[in-house]
Amino acid sequence: MSSITRRALVASAAAAMTAILPSQRPVLAQAPAPAPGPFVQPPLPFLEPQLAPTISNRTIILHYSRHHAGYFTALNALTKDTKYVSMTLDQVVIESDKETDRRIYNNAAQAWNHNLYWVTFKPGGAKAPSGKLLEMINASFGSFDQMKIKLKADTTAVFGSGWGWLAQDGDKLVVVPTLAGANLLTRNMTTLIGIDVWEHAYYLDYENRRPDHIQAVLDNIINWDVVASRLKS
Template sequence: MVKLLLILNFIAMPIYELPKLPYELDALEPQISKETMEYHYLKHHQAYVTNLNNLIEGTKYEKMPLEEIIKNSDGPLFNNAAQTWNHTNFFLALSANPKARPDGELAKAIERDFGSFDKCKEEMTKAAQGLFGSGWAWLAADSEGKLSVMPMSNGQNPMIKNLTPLLCIDVWEHAYYIDYRNRRPDYITALWDKIDWAVIEKRYSDR
């Protein structure tokens, strides 16, 4: 499983921190504005991280890896742990200068399981556009490397089904409403221009 967050400060309880992005907040413009990043990353994502730290303090979860918290919790703890992980997966897959298409083993797996890279994107787009309410569209791999697309509501994550999450499209309204208002399809179309397939390739090879 790809480790997205580092556990810091081992003297006291583990503290999860907002991950440092490999790009500036305005680097994804015009597809994603600096204002959206200020709210989505600095406020929404930070709130999940803060809530997670508060919820694990003094519990059996405080020294548990984040992935294990997600697999072994429910209610508010699950929601904040999963949303911390999901947002990190989402933001770290974006780039100002992304690799536009995968190659290597991931490209072969996409060809095998979807027929083509374009068909994979179509399935992801359909899942993201069609998800009712808030949630995520995921590209995930099983233990043998077989790929599937999964629309999941709220904070759900493929790892609860023993799959490796590779790529997600965030379709909570706070991800796009500043820039696109209620035009979710326009947001999803624009987002493909900032997804870095070099990151997704590494996640696939590291699974």
């Protein structure tokens, strides 16, 4: 992110910051320092308050600086002095799955999932896809609304913690739910959107109303330009 863009984000978030309860601010200050290691958590592409009210400032802070950061801390500890330290994060996910190194796979996959998750969002995100992405959505689901209904229904139905994915499978788009930290890197599909339905992603804001959270995410904060850029030709 350029310094100009970052400054613009800071300026546009200033008003939103004034709405943050003082009791919420120390959470970030108390966040543990990232653990050293070869796998580094990327910065958020927005400021913590900027996705509210779809996702609150407090949820973003806890989700990013505790849960997501925690996967990197665990991954760096688990891979120390192993063959995995010389791999990319994608390669660690694929290789640890092959080798059935489950703890490494779980943490690597969750680190990867959240890397994709955060950059899919944009404050006041574009309201609808267009171009080739829209054509593929229409061909695969009938309409943009039907795609959202399918993605919401299948993601809501995940039993326990997991993810709902919109993915490209050849020339079609598909919805694929997965459990726990599993993703589609080992399934020869291109991941377009991942919706996190671990309770840490929504419970502070929506309590048990998982479908409301998914609907708000799809309606309000998806950056459809980023989603379109992930399509493979």
